[in-house]
Amino acid sequence: MKKYSGHIIGSVQQGSIAEELNIEPGDALLKINDQELEDVFDYQYLVQDEHLDVLIRKKDGEEWLLDIDKDYDEELGIEFENGLMDDYRSCSNKCIFCFIDQMPKGMRETLYFKDDDSRLSFLQGNYVTLTNMSDKDIDRILKYHLSPINISFQTTNPELRCKMLGNRFAGEALKKVDRLCAPGTGIEINGQIVLCKGVNDKEELTRSIRDLTKYIPNLQSVSVVPVGLSKFREGLYPLEPFDSEDAKEVIDEIEKWQKKIYSEHGIHFIHASDEWYFLAGREFPEEERYDGYIQLENGVGMMRLLITEFDEAFDIALQNHKEHIDKLNRSISFATGKLVYPAIKKLADKAMEVCPGLKCNVYEIINEFFGEKITVSGLLTGQDIMKQLKGKELGEMLYLPENLLRSGEDYLLDDVHVPEIEKELEVPIGISKCDGHSLVSTLFDIPIEVLMG
Secondary structure (H helix, E strand, C coil): CCCCEEEEEEEEEECCHHHCCCCCCEEEEEHHHHCCCCCCHHHHHHCCCCCCEEEEECCCCCEEEEEECCCCCCCCEEEECCCCCCCCCCCCCCCCCCCHCCCCCCCHHHHHHECCCHHHHHHHCCECCCCCHHHHHHHHHHHCCCCCCCECCCCCHHHHHHHCCCCCCCCCCHHHHHHHHHCCCCCCCCEEEEEEECCCCHHHHHHHHHHHHHHHCEEEEEEEEEEECCCCCCCCCCCCCCCHHHHHHHHHHHCCCCCCCHHHHCCEEECCEEEEEEEECCCCCCHHHHCCCCCCHCCCCCCHHHHHHHHHHEEEEEEHHHHHHHCCEEEEEEEEEEHHHHHHHHHHHHHHHHCCEEEEEEEEEECCCCCCCCCHHHCCHHHHHHHCCCCCCCCCCCEEEEEHECCCEECCCCEEEEEHHHHHHHCEEEEEECCCCHHHHHCCCCCHHHCCC
């Protein structure tokens, strides 16, 4: 067990209590009210008190005990070098469907880290398997009311779960949900099932949905997403991709359960990700069936929301900016993944129908890097974009979807820098947000604040 050495302060907010007390970046927070802090949740809990005894170790090793009186909701004004204030917990499973195991060698190190940390579930929306969650962790979740928690169930069959997660404790770990969903906890949970053909689909999917309904209302939603299969699966568990008929069967089963659960609980609860509807060639459900887009980050309802927002902004543009649209004269292009290409192409065509001076080429990028079975835009690489768009008619600007980029940076998954793509394709690159309002704004060259203001 590592020796406790406090938590290094990364920055101090100007005008804050911390600045007034000469707390500086590089100092270490040791204790609050004589208690050591395990992580950011201890800090957020303890710092709420109106009277604090804060023990700081300065960079020169000197320790200061600061007596602080403040308002209940007043912050100290410090940020830590490590936002979690603790090491991230890595995954102890060997899941048969793990995408990280399907990554090629030689990519940046952070892409190979498998987290399975319940605290990141609360902070960042990550999904956890429960196998890393101790009784102490559950106690802290209940004490600090850390909610919502996102759980990767995969199946409620304990034996099958052990097989799928490659962990003999994975089935027993499901019992932890009973504590989280006990009467009066108020803990909200969202769930996920990664569906693998011939493993946890068909009767096993039916069983899982039936078993999970007992956790309503704590368990608010469960998404069903198809396993992602890259071309780098040598030596891994043999999994097959779903086809169109499989997708129709999955959708039919989920929609049957939606009707039953909605009649009993007033929520639709179980949701098929957009990929199933693309694969089946079916229309997306109406907006009401997504229960407020509670599973949006998991690919559930993204296209319905995009289309709804596009239609709203499109109507506003025609009503308020018709003169601008009639005079517009521009040629642009979009690059997108195979999965959403037909939908984006359809929306771009709709814009060109009302704007004679607009020419928009939408290009479908095949994922040669990970393999053609990977069809989502967020996993496209710079090298595939450059290779497939070289020599194509790109117009005055090429737009790439924002989800291609590493958060807050202009690098793609394969570390290709956006300026490299601009140089190779000899065209300026624009980054388009992945919502319908922004798509209309980009197509008609109307600033978003003007369009929606």
